[in-house]
Amino acid sequence: MKTETIRPGLCGSTPWRALVVPAATVIAATALGTTAQSAPRQAPVTGNVVFQMMDHEDFGKNERCRHDNPVVNNLGRAPGRFWYFGKCGGEVRAEIHYQLSRNNDGSIELRDGEVKLFEGDSADTNDPGGGFPFALSPIKIPQGQTRTMQFHVDNVLEDEPDDKADITLTLTNNR
Numbered sequence: 538m539k540t541e542t543i544r545p546g547l548c549g550s551t552p553w554r555a556l557v558v559p560a561a562t563v564i565a566a567t568a569l570g571t572t573a574q575s576a577p578r579q580a581p582v583t584g585n586v587v588f589q590m591m592d593h594e595d596f597g598k599n600e601r602c603r604h605d606n607p608v609v610n611n612l613g614r615a616p617g618r619f620w621y622f623g624k625c626g627g628e629v630r631a632e633i634h635y636q637l638s639r640n641n642d643g644s645i646e647l648r649d650g651e652v653k654l655f656e657g658d659s660a661d662t663n664d665p666g667g668g669f670p671f672a673l674s675p676i677k678i679p680q681g682q683t684r685t686m687q688f689h690v691d692n693v694l695e696d697e698p699d700d701k702a703d704i705t706l707t708l709t710n711n712r
């Protein structure tokens with residue numbers, strides 16, 4: 538199982554990066570080592586996540602950004618947590634987090650999602666601006682089907698609605 542542990546603050550000039558955190562890394566690694574040849578190969582969940590963002594400026598024009606990130610979520614038997622982020626204007630960062638699991642009938646369930654916005658001295662700031670959970674009830678994606686979800690988050694905590702992100706997440710269950 539391929540894992541990446543890249544933190545937002547360590548990405549250099551890369552505007553986004555995926556962090557894949559299997560819920561049971563050790564168990565999954567053991568299972569792969571002993572049953573890889575007989576286990577059916579699971580097609581990854583693919584799609585994309587688009588961040589359309591704005592960074593409010595007190596002087597001059599607000600900065601606008603668009604990041605279109607491919608999504609490849611490799612999912613084994615254990616649920617997997619995934620997240621993506623986009624940065625804008627040197628001060629704003631938006632994140633989307635979610636968990637996927639695979640049912641016996643081949644469908645995928647998405648749950649425990651959250652979108653967040655941060656605004657501060659740099660786009661790596663942990664100064665919160667806003668956010669909310671989604672998919673409190675599981676969202677089911679049957680085999681071969683695609684779901685698109687849209688979210689808007691802005692800087693409500695500092696009453697600055699021009700610090701904002703529209704996030705569109707599209708996932709296809711390829712199995």
Ligand SMILES: [Ca+2]
Pocket residue numbers: 592593594595626628
């Ligand atoms: Ca700003």
Ligand SMILES: [Ca+2]
Pocket residue numbers: 592593594600625626627628
């Ligand atoms: Ca700026």
Ligand SMILES: [Ca+2]
Pocket residue numbers: 656657664665666695
């Ligand atoms: Ca702030």
